[in-house]
Amino acid sequence: MSSNGQAAWELLLPAVGAPARRRGRALQEALREGVRSGRLAAGTRMPSTRALAADLGVSRGLVTEAYEQLTAEGYLRSDRGAGTWVGDAVRGRFTDGGDDRDGAGGAARARGDGDAARGGGAAAATDGRGGAAARARGDAHGVGGAGTRAGAPAAGGGGAAARGRGDGDAARGGGAAAARGRGDATDGRGGAAARGRGDVHGVGGAAAARGRVGVQRPGGGTVVDFRSGTPDLSLFPRAAWSAAHRAVLARLPHPELGYPDPRGLPELREALAAMLTRRRGVVADPERLVVCSGVAQASSLLGFVLRARGFDTVGVEDPGSPEHARLFASTGLGTVWLPLDEEGLRPEPLAASGARAVVVTPSHQFPSGISWSAERRAALLDRVRAVDGYVLEDDYDGDFRYDRAPVGALQGLDPERVVYAGSVSKSLAPGLRLGWMLVPGALLDEVVERKRTMDLGNPVLDQAVLAEFVTRGGYDRQLRRCQRAYRERRDVLLAALAEHLPGTEVSGIAAGLHVIARVPKDFGPPERFLARAAGAGVALRPLEEYGTARPADGDVRLVIGYAHLAPSALTAGIRRLAAAVGGSDGGDGG
Incomplete structure (x- = not known):
């Protein structure tokens, strides 16, 4: 076997030991990780399905399915009659020489900030950088919660409390002023349609x-x-949810009922990160995961951050969810419709639009139902890299695919350019108002600070129940x-x-x-x-x-x-x- 084939064989050996019912998914996960880590470099020719199946001791169908899945997601490319190769769409912390684009130290510091916030005391009052993660537990009046120094000024030069009031007002009332002209008020937790119009993708x-x-x-x-x-x-699983609720109430320590880390309860972030990695093929660092009130709030949070960074326009799919345009308009951003064809977003109108940010639904486009081709996924990422832009990936129903395994998320190809958002609105109930976003390192502090000033974080009890539900297998x-x-x-x-x-x-x-x-x-x-x-x-x-x-x-x-x-x-x-x-x-x- 060639050296490339041998490398692939060694990389995939642990997947072969997985239980039979999980072996196919384990093989796909191992291949994704190999491409992201650079062990399977762009341009590497993969062994034939027959050869790799023989070396691994698995069925050829299992390898064929894995190749097809990763080709659809953009990790591999297949040329008819010429074999299968590792694609060049992947970017991120693992393939760009360790550049995590954090600008402030990356996941290790984020974990330290989170520990400081959870541990309380003066250490949580500041992280030395004004980082949002360490400002976790102050209340709206800036006088403390479980981990904030009493009487200490809010981090960020003492103006954070004022900004918190201003931002909160903008989101709950002032920010809705722009929306009032369109009849689509945004509440402080991203509920552009939660009260009257349902979720982002329906009239509900x-x-x-x-x-x-x-x-x-x-x-x-x-x-x-x-x-x-x-x-x-x-x-809705009332009995299982009730059991999880009782279990949480019985074990949740009293201090956990204080002001939460605005990123979300650590145990929920860890549970969601593991689940999303397994089910959706994303790169999920729990320290970069922010719990929010659905995709609607994720859109609002990102919109406010991009506007503050000088962005003025967001591209939206045509056809697509009208709520995307309304939500971004409520943050002060204009929107431009970008036409689709049977493969996904057309590159030429995107380039002509001048938009540096785009919101997309590539795994199952809403409402057309298409799954973007690997070529269009790669073209979109090339575009946002070239203009120093970002993509919001709305994975609104990524788990509901009936003919084969769900197509993996776009975010896995470039976690530093794609903000990934999802929720339990389709899988459990939209009324729970629970969702998540995976945020590039360069945007993390700004998103967390905006979340803090918007609503101080999601209710702890609801988060703990969802964490219990996910970790105990109830969500699957x-x-x-x-x-x-x-x-x-x-x-x-x-x-x-x-x-x-x-x-x-x-x-x-x-x-x-x-x-x-x-x-x-x-x-x-x-x-x-x-x-x-x-x-x-x-x-x-x-x-x-x-x-x-x-x-x-x-x-x-x-x-x-x-x-x-x-x-x-x-x-x-x-x-x-x-x-x-x-x-x-x-x-x-x-």
């Missing part, structure tokens, strides 16, 4: 959620609501439960569309909680289709509401959510829709 909210059970509400006009954005809240079990339920519902929806609206083309079915349905023009035009649907009590959102494109072909393009509806409600709803618009009529479904 309490009022909308109440109408999503698939039956007629007393005095209401909606019979079935196909709008996306809300999971099935009846799947919940994901498996949801995946089974949502796969079944997707299949029911596809069958109903084929039967009652024949000729409908459906895309984006491999993952997520919604599909894109392109209904033939025979059922249109779109305005009449939507009007008839609404008249029949069927709530829908057309694809055009998510972007700027207005196709002139007359077809009706719909974003149809299915996760929140029971299988029977899905069938009845499509039957009702078909009857209203002139499809195959099976009754009104009422």
